[in-house]
Amino acid sequence: SQQGEEDPQALSIQEGENATMNCSYKTSINNLQWYRQNSGRGLVHLILIRSNEREKHSGRLRVTLDTSKKSSSLLITASRAADTASYFCAFTGGGNKLTFGTGTQLKVEL
Amino acid sequence: DAGVIQSPRHEVTEMGQEVTLRCKPISGHDYLFWYRQTMMRGLELLIYFNNNVPIDDSGMPEDRFSAKMPNASFSTLKIQPSEPRDSAVYFCASSPSRGAHSGYNSPLHFGNGTRLTVT
Numbered sequence: 001s002q003q004g005e006e007d008p009q010a011l012s013i014q015e016g017e018n019a020t021m022n023c024s025y026k027t028s029i030n031n032l033q034w035y036r037q038n039s040g041r042g043l044v045h046l047i048l049i050r051s052n053e054r055e056k057h058s059g060r061l062r063v064t065l066d067t068s069k070k071s072s073s074l075l076i077t078a079s080r081a082a083d084t085a086s087y088f089c090a091f092t093g094g095g096n097k098l099t100f101g102t103g104t105q106l107k108v109e110l
Numbered sequence: 111d112a113g114v115i116q117s118p119r120h121e122v123t124e125m126g127q128e129v130t131l132r133c134k135p136i137s138g139h140d141y142l143f144w145y146r147q148t149m150m151r152g153l154e155l156l157i158y159f160n161n162n163v164p165i166d167d168s169g170m171p172e173d174r175f176s177a178k179m180p181n182a183s184f185s186t187l188k189i190q191p192s193e194p195r196d197s198a199v200y201f202c203a204s205s206p207s208r209g210a211h212s213g214y215n216s217p218l219h220f221g222n223g224t225r226l227t228v229t
Binding site: 030040045100 | 155223
């Protein structure tokens, strides 16, 4: 399967803590993206990192990419209850098809 | 910008019936994607269009599924006849043109999906 694998499948933390999610993939990629999905809603794009980049920041988000290990991580710092959602990595190899990972369900408790 | 609009939000139908899902992409976006999401299989790309032309339909599961994009502001996904295993959430997404450089890809903008239940 070309699908990305994410771990952990589920993560529960306290508000204010950091949350780290990992994504692994099998193919060569052009870029890797992270999306958030709130319950009952569509996916929302968070951040895109290109294959020649190693780290990228956006607000409380930090994404790293290690193409030699075919893996990426998403760090959410100082988490809030509103960060409770499912998080998906997605990547493109050749062509324009975006393949999604299996997702991590994050729960941030007060 | 109203975002990607999908209708209906929920659809409950009986096995054998025809189902039509609708999508209005963001104005100016010339890529449109249909995805299906289930617990077992996650998010699967069914088909995508560029400038209203189907580019890759290899993800369409069977001939019972068909998709059209008659103009830049409207697309449909039809299932005929529907089966219980088609129950899922179907998402439409759009994105603007890809850049000229190899490997540049634009983020997708998703609608809120149609939850289909086939009994």
